[in-house]
Amino acid sequence: MKEEDRILFPGLDEDGDWVANSRLTPSESKGTTHLLADPRPVIPVIFLPGIMGTNLRNKHTGERVWRPLNASSLTFGSGNWREAGWAAKYLMATAAERQRLLDPDTTEVDPEGKVYFRIDLNDMPGRPDEKRKFRLGWPNLRNPLPVKHDWERLAISVKEAKRRGFGTVMQSAYQPALANFEVALNRMLRDGELAKSWTQGDDMYGMQAPPVDYGDKYAGPQLAEDEVRKAAEYRFEFWAVGYNWIRSNADSAADVIDHIEEKIIPYYRDTLGAGIAENMKVVLLTHSMGGLVARAISGVHGYGRVLGSIIGSMPAEGAPLTYKMLRTGADSFAMKYIAQGQTGLHLAAQLSRSNGGLELLPSARYGGTGGGWLKLRRSGAGKGVNEDQLPRDGDPYADIYRSRSWYGLIPSGNAVALDFSATKNASEAGYESRGGDLDPFNDFDDKIDEVQDFHERIADQCPTPAYVHVGADSSGKRAAYEEVVWEATGNGPLRFEQLVQRRSRIRGTYAVAGNTPMPVLDPAQMPEWMSSPRQVPSSQRKHAAKLRRVFEDNLANQLEAGISLSLASANGVWGDSLNGRLVLAAVAPAPEGTRSPPPAPAQEGDPRSELLEEVVITAASRTPSVDDVYAEVAEKDGPGDGTVPRMSAIAPWGWGGVQAFFAVGDDGKSSAQGKKTMNIKGKRKPGYEHQDAYNDNRARWATMYSLVKLAQQASWGQS
Numbered sequence: 001m002k003e004e005d006r007i008l009f010p011g012l013d014e015d016g017d018w019v020a021n022s023r024l025t026p027s028e029s030k031g032t033t034h035l036l037a038d039p040r041p042v043i044p045v046i047f048l049p050g051i052m053g054t055n056l057r058n059k060h061t062g063e064r065v066w067r068p069l070n071a072s073s074l075t076f077g078s079g080n081w082r083e084a085g086w087a088a089k090y091l092m093a094t095a096a097e098r099q100r101l102l103d104p105d106t107t108e109v110d111p112e113g114k115v116y117f118r119i120d121l122n123d124m125p126g127r128p129d130e131k132r133k134f135r136l137g138w139p140n141l142r143n144p145l146p147v148k149h150d151w152e153r154l155a156i157s158v159k160e161a162k163r164r165g166f167g168t169v170m171q172s173a174y175q176p177a178l179a180n181f182e183v184a185l186n187r188m189l190r191d192g193e194l195a196k197s198w199t200q201g202d203d204m205y206g207m208q209a210p211p212v213d214y215g216d217k218y219a220g221p222q223l224a225e226d227e228v229r230k231a232a233e234y235r236f237e238f239w240a241v242g243y244n245w246i247r248s249n250a251d252s253a254a255d256v257i258d259h260i261e262e263k264i265i266p267y268y269r270d271t272l273g274a275g276i277a278e279n280m281k282v283v284l285l286t287h288s289m290g291g292l293v294a295r296a297i298s299g300v301h302g303y304g305r306v307l308g309s310i311i312g313s314m315p316a317e318g319a320p321l322t323y324k325m326l327r328t329g330a331d332s333f334a335m336k337y338i339a340q341g342q343t344g345l346h347l348a349a350q351l352s353r354s355n356g357g358l359e360l361l362p363s364a365r366y367g368g369t370g371g372g373w374l375k376l377r378r379s380g381a382g383k384g385v386n387e388d389q390l391p392r393d394g395d396p397y398a399d400i401y402r403s404r405s406w407y408g409l410i411p412s413g414n415a416v417a418l419d420f421s422a423t424k425n426a427s428e429a430g431y432e433s434r435g436g437d438l439d440p441f442n443d444f445d446d447k448i449d450e451v452q453d454f455h456e457r458i459a460d461q462c463p464t465p466a467y468v469h470v471g472a473d474s475s476g477k478r479a480a481y482e483e484v485v486w487e488a489t490g491n492g493p494l495r496f497e498q499l500v501q502r503r504s505r506i507r508g509t510y511a512v513a514g515n516t517p518m519p520v521l522d523p524a525q526m527p528e529w530m531s532s533p534r535q536v537p538s539s540q541r542k543h544a545a546k547l548r549r550v551f552e553d554n555l556a557n558q559l560e561a562g563i564s565l566s567l568a569s570a571n572g573v574w575g576d577s578l579n580g581r582l583v584l585a586a587v588a589p590a591p592e593g594t595r596s597p598p599p600a601p602a603q604e605g606d607p608r609s610e611l612l613e614e615v616v617i618t619a620a621s622r623t624p625s626v627d628d629v630y631a632e633v634a635e636k637d638g639p640g641d642g643t644v645p646r647m648s649a650i651a652p653w654g655w656g657g658v659q660a661f662f663a664v665g666d667d668g669k670s671s672a673q674g675k676k677t678m679n680i681k682g683k684r685k686p687g688y689e690h691q692d693a694y695n696d697n698r699a700r701w702a703t704m705y706s707l708v709k710l711a712q713q714a715s716w717g718q719s
Contacts, residue, residue, distance in 0.1 A: 043307065046285065053245070055169070096561070099417075169240045173695065181236070215663045220660050253297040319644050344414065359451050376499075404441070467658070470661075489630045498586060551573050583628055
């Protein structure tokens with residue numbers, strides 16, 4: 001080329017077509033203008049988000065029923081007020097209203113979510129000088145400045161992003177990463193030479209950095225130049241494919257396959273030609289529960305058009321947090337009051353009807369043995385000291401999920417959460433009879449059967465070849481529930497089956513300000529420390545007051561969840577605050593007349609083998625410190641990413657077909673300790689936070705490394 005020659009770099013316009021812009025030159029100019037087309041075949045990268053990461057709407061009315069809480073919704077800007085308004089509306093919804101909104105039979109993916117992202121190379125691997133130039137050229141895709149650099153045209157427009165499904169997924173956690181990936185992976189070559197951001201990188205990443213530096217437990221080799229050049233023969237295009245996370249992940253996998261075959265492949269058949277499209281394969285890029293969808297694509301449906309997968313932050317064998325949330329509600333403010341629910345009733349109302357949510361429960365393979373993650377421990381005792389644990393025989397489905405006892409996933413006192421629309425008359429809900437009685441648990445038991453079947457069908461496999469990255473941190477900054485521990489105080493027994501939940505009924509009501517009826521608990525069905533606190537010895541009053549507050553919170557939370565006072569009267573007031581505190585009574589041999597008769601044995605074949613046994617409180621068992629157990633869920637303290645515990649996340653390490661396993665923010669148990677797990681002061685960096693995984697540079701580079709490796713297997717469109 002001559003010095004006066006010019007190069008025009010094409011890009012995608014608002015309709016997804018390739019265009020190039022030029023300017024007039026002086027008539028005396030003798031240079032030649034070269035238009036560089038991009039004839040490369042495409043590797044489609046299909047992104048599958050995590051649970052609650054897809055926007056949903058009512059399929060009949062179009063009503064918006066779910067929007068993830070985006071960081072941008074909390075700031076001023078175009079469209080943010082609408083997002084914030086929806087969040088406020090959802091905040092005020094009762095558990096019954098949320099259950100109506102999030103009905104698996106009436107919801108579908110909503111593609112009209114907000115699309116907003118920045119191409120900011122300060123958040124991507126690369127040389128600092130290139131980053132600064134890029135930011136000056138195009139700091140904001142919504143209001144782009146004039147194009148100054150070739151790679152700017154490789155970014156996709158907001159309209160193109162919408163066409164590729166970006167509007168179906170959570171904006172702040174996913175869209176910026178997908179847009180940045182598209183820029184970085186499609187500018188590996190410049191003027192026929194490898195870009196410096198790939199050959200040299202900066203102080204963090206690049207081809208010179210071995211994967212162990214950003215957490216690869218397999219200590220694989222760094223990228224070679226011929227591998228990068230091979231990958232650069234393809235154009236990477238990212239598609240976001242949201243799915244209805246309320247339904248089973250197996251159903252969602254079928255929907256994703258249909259989307260690929262009916263929308264994505266036909267698009268490339270029209271734009272690249274039938275020969276390329278028919279031989280094309282896709283890469284599955286996943287986050288969290290999206291990994292279960294990917295595993296169902298291969299393990300349940302045997303779909304063959306997959307080049308490989310990149311699995312991120314996946315609860316491979318489930319997460320005890322799911323159990324914890326169904327019993328106590330969410331933890332953080334955003335998750336508790338907007339995203340999911342204030343109490344266990346709110347979460348149970350939503351997730352008890354969601355196969356997808358229930359499939360996040362720990363499977364029989366959790367921890368390698370399927371045992372010991374639900375524990376009852378004396379408060380103040382160390383791990384493994386004076387404790388009981390479930391499941392005992394590696395069967396959490398029978399021991400925990402189908403149990404009606406106080407430690408079950410949905411105990412008897414929370415049965416109302418299974419179907420708020422059928423609380424007045426179970427027969428109107430169409431419940432089948434098991435054992436002769438109409439029982440709302442029957443539908444729930446069927447779902448647990450389906451969850452167990454799903455766990456078994458996807459066990460120990462994922463689409464291969466596979467590359468996995470997880471958050472693995474033990475500093476406490478990313479603590480996760482590796483186990484759920486009920487810590488007990490009192491002198492009662494430490495055996496799950498030897499304790500039952502306290503319960504009282506409502507005797508009547510009295511009017512308060514505004515004539516609002518308030519319940520009065522029946523003292524005849526309460527221990528003396530509730531009905532007559534002054535009769536309790538002074539040394540026990542503080543403990544008795546704490547127990548009494550559990551009952552008060554149970555009633556208040558029932559009413560807040562949308563349960564009517566009349567229904568609460570029928571349901572009773574239980575020793576379960578619905579946010580992590582219990583009052584339990586010992587079931588121990590006692591003089592005749594002090595206990596109610598045991599329930600009738602379950603009929604043969606009925607999985608509901610554990611029924612709640614009511615205890616009649618007598619004068620001999622009214623001292624709270626002696627007979628009543630106060631139990632509270634202990635704080636999370638296991639290594640992980642704040643949501644998925646390391647015990648579950650590392651399960652794919654060793655699965656067949658897994659080529660690399662990146663432990664981001666290694667917790668000290670890895671044989672590969674790289675410098676990228678350390679900061680400039682030599683201290684270990686914490687791992688990424690679960691929801692923000694793809695906004696972490698280490699996870700981003702692990703993803704790009706994996707995509708370059710997978711591209712080596714691509715063969716379509718090559719002469």
